[in-house]
Amino acid sequence: MPVADASRSGAALAAPLGWARRGRGRTPVGLLALSAAIALLALAPVGFLLDQTLAGGWAEVERLLFRPFVGHLLVNTAMLVVVGTAASAVLGVAVAWLVERTDLPGRRLWAVLAALPITVPAFVTSYSWVSITPAVQGFWGATAIVTLAYYPLIYLPVAAVLRGMDPALEETARSLGLSPWRTFLRVTLPQTRVALLGGMLLVAIHLLSEFGAFAMLRFQTFTTAIYDEYKLSFDGAGASMLASVLVLLCLFLLVAELSARGRGRYARVDSGAARPAPPARLGHARWPALTGFAALVGLSLGLPLATLVYWVATGSSAGIDVSALLSACGTSLELGLGAAALTTLLALPISVLSVRHPSRLATLIERATYLPFALPGIVVALALIVLSLQHLPALYSSTPLLIVAYAILSLPLALVATRAALAQVPPIHEEVARSLGSRPLVALARVTLPRILPGLGAAAALVFLATVTELTATLLLAPIGTQTLATQFWAKASTFSYGAAAPYAALMVAISAVPTYLLTRRLGAVVRPPER
Amino acid sequence: MRFRSSQLSLALAGVAFLAIVAAGCGSSSSSGSGSLTLYSAQHEPITEAFAKGFEEENGAEVKIRYGEDEGLASQIEQEGDASPADVVLTENTPPLEGLSEKGLLSKVDSPTLEEVPSQYISPAGDWVGVAARETVMVYNPELIAPSELPASILDLAKPEWKGKLAIAPSEPDFVPIVSAIEKLDGEAAAKEWLEGFAANAKHYNDNEGIIAAVDSGQVAAGIINHYYWFEAVAEEGKDKVPSKLHYFGHEDPGALVNISGAGILASSDEQELAQEFLAYMVSKEGQEAMTHSGDWEYPLNSAVAPPPGLKPFDSLEPPKVTPADLGDGSGPLELMQQVGLL
Numbered sequence: 001m002p003v004a005d006a007s008r009s010g011a012a013l014a015a016p017l018g019w020a021r022r023g024r025g026r027t028p029v030g031l032l033a034l035s036a037a038i039a040l041l042a043l044a045p046v047g048f049l050l051d052q053t054l055a056g057g058w059a060e061v062e063r064l065l066f067r068p069f070v071g072h073l074l075v076n077t078a079m080l081v082v083v084g085t086a087a088s089a090v091l092g093v094a095v096a097w098l099v100e101r102t103d104l105p106g107r108r109l110w111a112v113l114a115a116l117p118i119t120v121p122a123f124v125t126s127y128s129w130v131s132i133t134p135a136v137q138g139f140w141g142a143t144a145i146v147t148l149a150y151y152p153l154i155y156l157p158v159a160a161v162l163r164g165m166d167p168a169l170e171e172t173a174r175s176l177g178l179s180p181w182r183t184f185l186r187v188t189l190p191q192t193r194v195a196l197l198g199g200m201l202l203v204a205i206h207l208l209s210e211f212g213a214f215a216m217l218r219f220q221t222f223t224t225a226i227y228d229e230y231k232l233s234f235d236g237a238g239a240s241m242l243a244s245v246l247v248l249l250c251l252f253l254l255v256a257e258l259s260a261r262g263r264g265r266y267a268r269v270d271s272g273a274a275r276p277a278p279p280a281r282l283g284h285a286r287w288p289a290l291t292g293f294a295a296l297v298g299l300s301l302g303l304p305l306a307t308l309v310y311w312v313a314t315g316s317s318a319g320i321d322v323s324a325l326l327s328a329c330g331t332s333l334e335l336g337l338g339a340a341a342l343t344t345l346l347a348l349p350i351s352v353l354s355v356r357h358p359s360r361l362a363t364l365i366e367r368a369t370y371l372p373f374a375l376p377g378i379v380v381a382l383a384l385i386v387l388s389l390q391h392l393p394a395l396y397s398s399t400p401l402l403i404v405a406y407a408i409l410s411l412p413l414a415l416v417a418t419r420a421a422l423a424q425v426p427p428i429h430e431e432v433a434r435s436l437g438s439r440p441l442v443a444l445a446r447v448t449l450p451r452i453l454p455g456l457g458a459a460a461a462l463v464f465l466a467t468v469t470e471l472t473a474t475l476l477l478a479p480i481g482t483q484t485l486a487t488q489f490w491a492k493a494s495t496f497s498y499g500a501a502a503p504y505a506a507l508m509v510a511i512s513a514v515p516t517y518l519l520t521r522r523l524g525a526v527v528r529p530p531e532r
Numbered sequence: 533m534r535f536r537s538s539q540l541s542l543a544l545a546g547v548a549f550l551a552i553v554a555a556g557c558g559s560s561s562s563s564g565s566g567s568l569t570l571y572s573a574q575h576e577p578i579t580e581a582f583a584k585g586f587e588e589e590n591g592a593e594v595k596i597r598y599g600e601d602e603g604l605a606s607q608i609e610q611e612g613d614a615s616p617a618d619v620v621l622t623e624n625t626p627p628l629e630g631l632s633e634k635g636l637l638s639k640v641d642s643p644t645l646e647e648v649p650s651q652y653i654s655p656a657g658d659w660v661g662v663a664a665r666e667t668v669m670v671y672n673p674e675l676i677a678p679s680e681l682p683a684s685i686l687d688l689a690k691p692e693w694k695g696k697l698a699i700a701p702s703e704p705d706f707v708p709i710v711s712a713i714e715k716l717d718g719e720a721a722a723k724e725w726l727e728g729f730a731a732n733a734k735h736y737n738d739n740e741g742i743i744a745a746v747d748s749g750q751v752a753a754g755i756i757n758h759y760y761w762f763e764a765v766a767e768e769g770k771d772k773v774p775s776k777l778h779y780f781g782h783e784d785p786g787a788l789v790n791i792s793g794a795g796i797l798a799s800s801d802e803q804e805l806a807q808e809f810l811a812y813m814v815s816k817e818g819q820e821a822m823t824h825s826g827d828w829e830y831p832l833n834s835a836v837a838p839p840p841g842l843k844p845f846d847s848l849e850p851p852k853v854t855p856a857d858l859g860d861g862s863g864p865l866e867l868m869q870q871v872g873l874l
Contacts, residue, residue, distance in 0.1 A: 069869070069872050069873065072872075130744075220735060232601075232707070233862075233865060385607065389610055389612075475599070487598075498767060498768075
């Protein structure tokens with residue numbers, strides 16, 4: 001996720017391929033086997049899905065796949081992903097440039113405020129809007145609202161790159177006669193390419209797998225249709241078919257992102273003596289810019305929070321059951337912490353493999369974990385229900401199984417953060433430790449681990465955030481009687497009980513604020529402009 | 533990025549804080565003379581009313597898993613003998629009929645079945661109806677004059693309704709309407725009606741979406757179950773819900789009464805306690821608890837009055853369609869796929 005991405009320095013961020021030559025020696029077989037096993041665990045739901053899809057034979061595939069309804073979903077989903085991702089990219093880059101590279105008044109404050117919408121789950125934002133006016137339902141409303149909810153995924157990494165960028169390149173371009181606008185397009189923007197594409201990939205994958213927001217906004221995508229199929233028939237040939245299309249769409253996005261990233265290298269041998277870029281003067285343009293920021297923060301953050309407060313205070317269904325609220329809160333925290341610990345642990349071997357021993361196989365293993373990430377929670381849950389009933393009945397309907405589901409659904413988030421942290425620690429330190437007689441694992445634990453602890457913390461925080469707001473997998477897999485803030489919110493919001501739902505949403509935002517605060521503090525500490 | 537001890541301690545402090553809150557929030561455990569597991573596809577208020585009322589009366593503990601009609605039924609099937617469920621409560625009868633056909637339900641005690649009119653219980657005695665909902669048309673009075681209201685749901689397939697209707701084909705409440713038309717007028721008529729209705733209607737995800745669309749004037753009318761409208765009025769206030777309800781009556785398929793029912797799993801080890809739970813659900817106390825839950829469903833025990841404001845149950849004039857006629861609901865699904873609704 002971008003917050004962690006942002007913590008790399010600009011040069012390292014832009015150099016995903018540059019580590020290839022740093023790997024020393026042969027890849028340890030144990031590490032490779034462990035990483036492969038973890039990737040296989042993550043891929044289990046995908047395998048199950050393909051099995052289900054093909055079980056009925058090709059005729060069944062044809063009947064269920066080539067029907068008008070699937071075409072309708074494909075159009076809806078494709079439009080949403082294209083327009084939503086493009087809009088998020090434009091908004092994210094514009095916000096990043098304004099707060100990092102101009103003399104916008106109050107830019108430090110705007111920089112923080114513009115990042116905060118990631119604390120509010122998209123389905124809570126949607127609920128806020130829908131409770132004010134149903135006019136936001138449908139394609140344009142849905143696209144606008146999810147853009148407001150997800151643009152920080154692009155803003156944060158792009159801002160980090162802009163901050164670390166050496167202005168010398170731009171100055172050279174300007175001195176050679178390029179206009180400021182063309183300089184931005186031809187010099188500045190290409191340098192943010194890796195961060196921008198990575199952010200866009202995350203936004204697109206979120207749009208593919210988001211359920212709650214689009215259900216609230218009454219916009220049909222593959223993910224909401226899969227839930228509908230589950231409502232009407234569990235046996236799932238239809239749902240599996242739709243989910244398989246989703247996997248294909250995700251594969252397409254992964255390949256598209258990799259190829260759009262291209263072979264261009266943006267890494268520098270040395271980050272040089274970069275000085276902070278002199279801020280561009282906005283002049284009179286600062287008034288529309290300020291108005292834009294006020295509107296952005298108002299719409300993406302102010303309005304959802306104000307609506308929550310309003311509903312907590314006035315909803316007629318708001319007889320708050322404090323013990324139910326606290327019990328749901330406790331469950332959410334326990335599950336969130338459990339998932340954060342497990343997922344970070346699982347991400348560690350794969351990160352070490354892909355950073356310290358890069359190879360095609362390592363890339364394949366790492367990228368494979370993105371496929372289940374694009375699956376709706378409900379699909380992973382249905383797969384785990386059947387797999388556990390068939391092979392491990394003792395695990396069925398247990399908290400450990402639910403936590404495994406969370407891990408499968410959020411592994412890439414932890415990977416991005418741990419990889420970024422590992423990449424910052426030169427292998428030379430470990431090598432020195434080993435040359436002095438430490439065994440490899442000991443060197444890793446004693447030299448590298450302490451230095452990547454903040455990165456592991458970021459990974460855990462990201463997984464915690466994703467888990468606390470997870471809905472559909474929790475509904476199906478949670479042990480009987482277990483209610484989380486998200487499931488309670490959903491049960492109430494989906495029967496119009498806006499007032500009763502609001503306290504659960506408010507608490508969800510509140511406990512998300514702790515890890516978000518840690519993340520942004522870390523971000524602030526790392527990427528704050530150098531002291532002058 | 534440098535490792536900073538201040539950051540680490542901050543992170544640790546954060547984790548410690550969360551852990552402490554988690555410990556403090558821990559759920560309370562309850563004790564009782566026994567424990568039942570209820571799989572419920574019903575709304576939370578009505579489920580809780582049954583569960584809490586029974587816990588108070590009996591002393592047993594009721595654990596609840598929520599889900600959707602067919603989803604829960606199929607989950608029970610997957611679980612087989614190992615199913616943790618003792619009792620299943622659904623919004624509609626088709627999933628119960630499906631479980632009954634597969635022999636997964638126990639017979640319900642006859643005194644329990646006798647509390648409810650015989651058309652609202654399982655033909656095989658495998659489940660009992662606990663609540664009812666009426667199919668209605670919700671319409672925007674600014675867009676439709678009372679004189680333009682259709683006499684039958686079948687009229688909504690006519691071309692003059694093009695673009696004026698809302699449909700939520702994935703609502704489990706919609707499927708029985710198709711079954712009812714199929715039963716009363718035949719499969720060809722049902723398919724023709726579906727095609728016409730689908731061509732006239734805009735898609736929405738659920739009944740709530742239909743009401744919102746009608747209230748905001750995006751569409752003129754839609755078919756829903758009555759209780760969603762009463763819930764919307766109760767939560768948002770009458771002034772924010774300009775729409776009105778039109779009851780088809782006259783034994784029209786559009787006046788179909790949907791039955792929410794409960795059954796006992798044959799695999800349950802708590803048969804006796806489960807029977808007591810079902811008996812409680814249809815008893816005067818259970819039905820009153822349900823009508824006071826704010827979920828606006830009709831009670832099926834004639835000794836209990838419906839929530840105030842509802843049209844009297846015996847004036848609804850529903851079509852003569854039985855739960856056996858509706859079956860397990862698989863027929864209409866295929867029909868709906870054929871016309872592109874699913």
